[in-house]
Amino acid sequence: MTTLGAAETADRIRAGELTAGQAVEDCLAAIDDRNPELNGFSVVLAERARKEAAERDAAAAPLGPLHGVPIAIKEENDVAGCVTTFGGRSNTTPAEADSAVVRRLRAAGAVIVGKTSMPEFGAWPYTEPLSLGPARNPWHTAHTPGGSSGGTAVAVASGMVPAAIGGDGGGSIRIPASFCGLFGLKPQRGRVTTAPNPHLWWALGTLGPLTRTVLDSALVYDAINGGEPGDLFQAGEAGSFVEAARREPGRLRIGWTVKGTAPGVRPHPLHVEAVEDTARLLTDLGHDVRPLDVRLPDPTAAFVPQFFAGLRTEADAVEHYERLEPSIRQAYRLGSWVRPGVVDWALRQTEKVSEKANRAFDGYDVLLTPVTANRPPRVGVLKGVNVLTAALKSQPAITYTALWNVTGNPAAAVPCGLGTDGLPLSVQLVGRLDDEPTLLSLSAQIEAARPWPLVAER
Structure with a gap:
């Protein structure tokens, strides 16, 4: 495995202590060693990565801040020459060009080593696609790594790559980050382009990395x-994320709660304990930490139509509809009521939910909550289930996360070490609109005060 993060890998390559070729070979060796058991990679681009690394090493000067850093890409993103599977078998033609995010990574000097597994269309918070079989949590292989960026989390948490790209339409960066002990920031809506697609599930989806450290995340961002041009959403100004990760956050007003937005879903006691322990830590660090005195709204009315509309749009675009998984075809039929007018209505509901949720920031700078209500389930949570059962099984995972996809606010999963069950613990920090810098500064302060394990070893 490789224990070097993205920032340290880039630093060593710039210093001449490591070559891009060596970094790639280390990752490919780790993939050969760990992926057969963990099933996080859907495609390994070994020879292309070696060629790209050789080009980096032959360059007269570093291409950018990620020069020579091996990175993996979630299956929903186009990588030239690879089929964009969305986690299924319904596409067969390779993409002709990189997506904008992949193009930017290459321009910054990164080396793309492969693509990572996801549930088909990212529909569920557990990575168990029929096309590849389930991905497995590197901390305990009997358990799921979460989803939908489950393969991405596996690749990073096991030390197969220093960083990897995921996506978040309802918690899909934060949930697998929390299940696998990683730092995962869902950025402000519109912060990262989704091109060539104008949006990712309308107002819900964002793209971003999963990493082992806060600085690594900032560097990739x-x-x-x-x-x-053509993006449906645009974020406001936020400045350098690396600078934010390296500065002190100042004294912040932090409101904490363990109340979710889904009726009847209760948090696991370990997650309540993690929030309370973090609240005490933040108090010791000098912050003004108090229980949240605002009830957060239920995002269901805005979330569900966009979920169905996004899934149906992606299903309409595949080459072989008949190859979609049964639960996805069921969801497609179940969502037939979501016509353009319903999407417009859902977007108006999004604005109303956002207005209500952001009232919390009248009295607080940051909110502290669990990431999920449930501990990482055992692998097989979706085996043989229909779409309605899958949706019910997903509720404990998204009750704290989906709201912030509807509102667009940045939110991060921050590791808290390991629970008594040997699986990672995490808390969620939520920031004001366009305020990723505060989340990065605060997360880095927590990381320094309470370091977390970086790699899941056997």
């Missing part, structure tokens, strides 16, 4: 941030 600085390379991929920014919009493109």
Whole structure:
């Protein structure tokens, strides 16, 4: 495995202590060793990565801040020459060009080593695609790594790559980050382009990295941030994420709660304990930490139509509809009521939910909550289930995360070490609109005060 993060790998390559070729070979060896058991990679681009690394090493000067750093890409993103499978078998033609995010990573000097597994269309918070079989949590292989960026989390948490790109339409960066002990920031809506697609599930989806450290996340974000012509959403100014990760956050007003937005879903006691322990830590660090005195709204009315509309749009675009998984075809039929007018209505509901949720920031700078209500389930949670059962099984995973996809606010999963069950613990920090810098500064302060394990060993 490789224990070097993205920032340290880039630093060593710049210093001449490591070559891009060596970094890639280390990753490919780790993939050969770990992936057969963990099933996080869907495609390994070994020879292409070696060729790309050789080009980096032959360059007269570093291409950018990620020069020579091996990175993996979630299956929903186009990588030239690879089929964009969305986690299924319904596409067969390779993409002709890189997506904007992949293009920006290459421009920053990164080397693309492969693509990572996801549930088909990212529909569920557990990575168990029928096309590849389930991905497995590197901390305990009987358990799921979460989803939908489950393969991405596996690749990073097991030390197969220093960083990897995921996506988040309802918690899909934060959930697998929390299940696998990683730092995962869902950025402000519109912060990272989704081109060539104008949006990712309308207002819900964002793209971003999963990493082992806060600085690694900031480094990747600085390379991929920014919009493109045709993007449906654009974020406001936020400045350098690396600079934010390296500065003190100052004294913040932090409101904490363990109340979710889904009726009847209760948090696991370990997650309540993690929030309370973090609240005490933040108090010791000098912050003004108090229980949240605002009830957060239920995002269901805005979330569900966009979920169905996004899934149906992606299903309409595949080459072989008949090859879609049964639960996805069921969801497609179940969502037939979501016509353009319903999407417009859902987007108006999004604005109303956002207004209500952001009232919390009248009295607080940051909110602290669990990431999920449930501990990482055992592998097989979706085996043989229909779409309605899958949706019910997903509720404990998204009750704290989906709201912030609807509102667009940045939110991060921050590791808290390991629970008594040997699996990672995590808390969620939520920031004001366009305020990723505060989340990065605060997360880095927590990381320094309470370091977390970086790699899941056997």
